[in-house]
Amino acid sequence: MKKKERADSAIAILKKLYPSVCCTLDYDSPLHLLIATQLAAQCTDARVNIVTKTLFEKYPDVSAFANADYDELCEDIRSTGFFRNKSKNIISCCQKLISDYGGEVPNTMDKLLTLAGTGRKTANLILGDIFGKPAVVVDTHCTRLSKRLGLTENSAPEKIEADLKKLISPCEQLDFCHRLVAHGRAICTARSPKCKECALCEICKEYNKERK
Secondary structure, eight states: OOHHHHHHHHHHHHHHHOSSOOOSSOOSSHHHHHHHHHHTTTSOHHHHHHHHHHHHHHSOSHHHHHTOOHHHHHHHHGGGSOHHHHHHHHHHHHHHHHHHHTTSOOSSHHHHTTSTTOOHHHHHHIIIIITOOOOOOOOHHHHHHHHHHTSOOOOSHHHHHHHHHHHSOHHHHHHHHHHHHHHHHHTSOSSSOOGGGOTTGGGOHHHHHHHO
16 A cells, blocks of 8 residues: 555544544643643643643733743743743743734744744644644654554654655645544554554554564
């Protein structure tokens, strides 16, 4: 089976399994999704959602984060890990939003990448979920499942993103990535994938390689 055929099959199967998908981070504004995604680095979305429930009440807008006390913000987000670097980035990011972008989250990849703590994964999530643009969000689930399925041989996120963009139509890209997250958590886990329960096993390159 060619990669494009495998990708098309995976899209169809995952649509049936997870017909309604969305970002699993809680947010009520573009800024809050940007902050939540930065906090989610090396941290679970569930933990981030616990932290941001009170964090976003304390820091409701870009000015509040830009003027936050560094040590206090560190304590506010400590449980997400790497809190010192995250606090520094969040404050710097929001200061730049004010100085360069009128306090608004920009809607292009190039501009988003100028913000502290914002890489391509975060930028793509913002572009897709906030602005409705085609976006391939390469997180740990996307990386793991794309390689297992045989959609890419690469390990570098930017190369995986490029590979998936060639295989998946723009209108399907974001939801496909959200579905990979759902399936990665439920079935195709990192350490003990439930291959016998997996609806993708027939098209999974790694599964069929091991079966042979």
